[in-house]
Amino acid sequence: MAKPTTENISLPDFPVTIVRELDGNFIHDEVNLKEMVANTDKGLILYFYPKDNTPGCTIQATEFTAQITDFDDLGYDIVGVSRDSVESHEKFISKKDLQIPLISDTDEKLCQYFEVIKEKNMYGKITLGLVRSTFVFDKNGKLTHAQRNLRAKGYTERLINTLTPV
Numbered sequence: 123m124a125k126p127t128t129e130n131i132s133l134p135d136f137p138v139t140i141v142r143e144l145d146g147n148f149i150h151d152e153v154n155l156k157e158m159v160a161n162t163d164k165g166l167i168l169y170f171y172p173k174d175n176t177p178g179c180t181i182q183a184t185e186f187t188a189q190i191t192d193f194d195d196l197g198y199d200i201v202g203v204s205r206d207s208v209e210s211h212e213k214f215i216s217k218k219d220l221q222i223p224l225i226s227d228t229d230e231k232l233c234q235y236f237e238v239i240k241e242k243n244m245y246g247k248i249t250l251g252l253v254r255s256t257f258v259f260d261k262n263g264k265l266t267h268a269q270r271n272l273r274a275k276g277y278t279e280r281l282i283n284t285l286t287p288v
Contacts, residue, residue: 131257131265133159133166134235140201141211142223148212155201159263166263167193167200167281169256170238171274174206174214174224178254178274183214185278187221193278196285197261203227205252238270256281 133156140153159166169186171179186193186200193200203225206214211224225232233239233252242251254274258267258281267284 131236131268132156133259133263134232136231138203138232139208139226140223141208141215141226143212143215143220148215150208156263158199159259159261162199163197163261165198165258165260165266167198167256167258168203168236169200169254170203170233170236170252171254172204172252174204174210175217179204180218182254182274182277183220183222184218185274185276187219189278189282190221192282193285196282198258198285201225203232205230205233258285 135154135156137152137154140151142149142151155166155168169182171182173179183202186202190200200222201224202222205227207228208226211226214220215224227233230239236255236257238253238255239250240253241248242253244251253271255270256268256272256277257265260266
């Protein structure tokens with residue numbers, strides 16, 4: 123599998139596990155993101171975050187939920203991605219009343235595809251961690267915006283401003 127670069131990132135053509143809540147029940151689907159976008163008239167915001175139920179990740183997920191109508195009006199679906207398990211995602215969605223689906227990437231296949239696993243220095247110790255990143259694809263599956271190593275607080279508002287036509 124060829125690794126994407128900033129210039130040629132496209133939606134991957136392999137299945138991922140997506141978790142969503144519908145009428146109080148959790149649904150786990152295997153979806154192909156490339157096919158998902160091809161079968162709708164919407165673009166896709168794919169955002170990567172380090173860990174369920176942590177302060178920055180909670181801020182980001184709840185801000186995306188609060189702004190879901192604005193993104194829908196702009197023509198985008200939103201999907202969060204972390205390396206957490208399906209069960210962790212269920213708890214996170216339930217506890218924070220999230221209205222966005224989350225991808226469980228426990229095998230890091232999607233994270234590796236988008237190259238969001240990087241070395242981090244945590245209190246002097248070098249570890250591999252997920253770098254908070256966002257990739258925006260139009261309804262044709264073409265990358266229109268990418269940002270890595272972003273701050274969670276207020277990011278959704280900044281993204282809305284970036285995506286809003288002038």
